[in-house]
Amino acid sequence: MINREAIIEMMTAGENQSNEQGLIPSMGVYLQQLPTELWNNYLYRMINAVEPAMFRPLEILFSNAASECSYHTFGQLVNTPEIWNAVKQFTDGSEEADIHALFAIVSGLGMGDIHVEELIPGEKLVVRAYRYYEGEVLEFGQYPRPCSFTYQGAFSSVMDAIYGENLGDFLCTQTKGIECGDAYGEFVIVKATEEMKMERTSYNI
Amino acid sequence: MVKFSADRKYDKERAIFVVNGHDYTNHCHRFLSVAIRTAMDAKNIVNGPRILEGAVEDSMRTVFLDTFRQQQIVSMSERIELIESYYSWAGLGVISFDAVGKNGGEVSLSSSHADEAWKLMIGEATEPINFITKGFIAAAFGCLYDQPARFYHVQEVASIILGSEKSIFKVYLP
Numbered sequence A: 001m002i003n004r005e006a007i008i009e010m011m012t013a014g015e016n017q018s019n020e021q022g023l024i025p026s027m028g029v030y031l032q033q034l035p036t037e038l039w040n041n042y043l044y045r046m047i048n049a050v051e052p053a054m055f056r057p058l059e060i061l062f063s064n065a066a067s068e069c070s071y072h073t074f075g076q077l078v079n080t081p082e083i084w085n086a087v088k089q090f091t092d093g094s095e096e097a098d099i100h101a102l103f104a105i106v107s108g109l110g111m112g113d114i115h116v117e118e119l120i121p122g123e124k125l126v127v128r129a130y131r132y133y134e135g136e137v138l139e140f141g142q143y144p145r146p147c148s149f150t151y152q153g154a155f156s157s158v159m160d161a162i163y164g165e166n167l168g169d170f171l172c173t174q175t176k177g178i179e180c181g182d183a184y185g186e187f188v189i190v191k192a193t194e195e196m197k198m199e200r201t202s203y204n205i
Numbered sequence B: 001m002v003k004f005s006a007d008r009k010y011d012k013e014r015a016i017f018v019v020n021g022h023d024y025t026n027h028c029h030r031f032l033s034v035a036i037r038t039a040m041d042a043k044n045i046v047n048g049p050r051i052l053e054g055a056v057e058d059s060m061r062t063v064f065l066d067t068f069r070q071q072q073i074v075s076m077s078e079r080i081e082l083i084e085s086y087y088s089w090a091g092l093g094v095i096s097f098d099a100v101g102k103n104g105g106e107v108s109l110s111s112s113h114a115d116e117a118w119k120l121m122i123g124e125a126t127e128p129i130n131f132i133t134k135g136f137i138a139a140a141f142g143c144l145y146d147q148p149a150r151f152y153h154v155q156e157v158a159s160i161i162l163g164s165e166k167s168i169f170k171v172y173l174p
Helices: A004-012 A036-049 A052-078 A081-088 A095-108 A149-163 A194-202 B029-044 B048-070 B076-089 B113-121 B131-144
Strands: A024-026 A029-035 A113-120 A124-131 A170-176 A185-191 B008-011 B016-019 B022-028 B093-101 B104-112 B153-158 B167-172
Touching: A004 A081, A004 A095, A029 A036, A029 B016, A029 B029, A029 B048, A029 B113, A036 A052, A036 A149, A036 B022, A036 B029, A036 B048, A052 A081, A052 A095, A052 A149, A052 A194, A052 B029, A081 A095, A095 A113, A095 A149, A124 A149, A149 A170, A149 A185, A170 A194, B022 B029, B022 B048, B029 B048, B029 B113, B029 B131, B048 B076, B048 B131, B076 B093, B076 B131, B093 B113, B093 B131, B104 B113, B104 B131, B131 B153, B131 B167
Parallel strands: none
Antiparallel strands: A024 A029, A029 B022, A113 A124, A124 A185, A170 A185, B008 B016, B016 B022, B093 B104, B104 B167, B153 B167
């Protein structure tokens, strides 16, 4: 369906080159390259600082932010012919292949070893992340529940970008996490019900 | 002129970049802007901006101290050049450590990824938003003067996102 290796090779070849403004233009966006420790410090200090009752609101806040970012960036990739044609040359051209290709791009950005496990076009996506930086934070023990909020939001937006009409048409539930003792992270993305959409907008923190 | 020297490799098995022994990932400007906004949005339940600054300060301290050792950079002027070079290498903009002393000083940005990202993704701002650079500067001063984390405080007193030509940061001791 896709040549995943070739897409990752294309994404990771060469250095990120900053211009005279100290910015890294790439694929229609500005990149920044920073230690994963920085992002994990931020997320997990936020998680550890809030009262248990505020865990879910914080999860929604972070995952909404990630999906908003990724929805625009994935949408831009897919809708920019000079970029997307370069990716499509390594796919069979199907819509299903587009989903697989976007996850190859996610891996090529350095976000982890991430694969599509199950795809029902337009309906459901199950993603497995065998290595991912938000899962690799603890030196001992485990969290009682999955905490990879950035990945949750980013992954749901892939379905939004390919099959949705609007941001938030699909939502993600993380069912497994390395951070909570599982062998891999698992993310289940389904069409959002009205109830799910309400929950996403009902917290006002 | 000393420059940050990056030995950057893609670890295929882990699907992550490794730079001078540290794990790195690429994110786009949109991600950075919403990460900052999330810190601000969460202010009713947690001091998000302060947590973000501290997160940056601690991770950058590790990078700076390791890089000083790896590149065998000893002099103050060369360490400052290296830190300025790193800022641009990371894609964060152009930073200038204009006045540096053990009691603090002043740092400016002529170009800022965070401010540009905010403008492109979110629009206008009513207050400074560059918490990431505040943490970066605090880490730099702490490493330059062999002081612990949170020793130096940083205040953004002029901001590109608020219309200034340059962002200016005051560094001081509490």
